Amino acid sequence: QVQLVESGGGVVQPGGSLRLACAASGFTFSTYGMHWVRQAPGKGLEWVAFTRYDESNKYYADSVKGRFTISRDNSKNTLYLQMNSLRAEDTAVYFCTKDYYGSGTYSAFDVWGQGTMVTVSS
Amino acid sequence: EVMMTQSPATLSGSPGERATLSCRASQSVSSNFAWYQQKPGQAPRLLIYYASTRATGIPARFSGSGSGTEFTLTISSLQSEDFAIYYCQQYNNWPRTFGQGTKVEIK
Numbered sequence: 001q002v003q004l005v006e007s008g009g010g011v012v013q014p015g016g017s018l019r020l021a022c023a024a025s026g027f028t029f030s031t032y033g034m035h036w037v038r039q040a041p042g043k044g045l046e047w048v049a050f051t052r053y054d055e056s057n058k059y060y061a062d063s064v065k066g067r068f069t070i071s072r073d074n075s076k077n078t079l080y081l082q083m084n085s086l087r088a089e090d091t092a093v094y095f096c097t098k099d100y101y102g103s104g105t106y107s108a109f110d111v112w113g114q115g116t117m118v119t120v121s122s
Numbered sequence: 123e124v125m126m127t128q129s130p131a132t133l134s135g136s137p138g139e140r141a142t143l144s145c146r147a148s149q150s151v152s153s154n155f156a157w158y159q160q161k162p163g164q165a166p167r168l169l170i171y172y173a174s175t176r177a178t179g180i181p182a183r184f185s186g187s188g189s190g191t192e193f194t195l196t197i198s199s200l201q202s203e204d205f206a207i208y209y210c211q212q213y214n215n216w217p218r219t220f221g222q223g224t225k226v227e228i229k
Binding site for chain 2: 035037044045046047050059060061062095100106107108109110112113114115
């Protein structure tokens, strides 16, 4: 079955770094755009970053631009989010999710992982 | 950035009742619009995409309508499993943006 499994969350001090990973299975990972979406405790959903299937295009939320980097390894069916210069306001559950359409420009998010918690605190 | 505004913030309903949720975009997003359902401790689930197309496995009691800037999600007859938070989202522009959510609770 189609599945996304995040890992790498944890507790980190302000200014620290963390790398999240998302392992994909059950679909042809190398043909789908992928996203990271986060949710602060008790808050709504916030889109964070996107990479096209071939990494030719990447987009970021203004709140993370210059600090976070999205990447992927299609040979390992894995999506990454490198998070540097972390702030308290980055505390959230981070979900990876895939585009419904493989090569389309406009697509909803049809499969989500269970999320991994990132806590930024001293 | 396209702002998505959902109303109401909370909707109280009884099982069997009809529920209508609204979402307004700050500029046209054509039909590149989706609804998601989220239950406590779970990931969001795609309900509706392209404004009115039900995702795989979504019951027919869920329907979506609208285009441009005004969108509606209708649950024709609330079931116990429908009490959750619903988010709208536009995927016409970068950054992708979500509404703040509508909580559907039991009256």
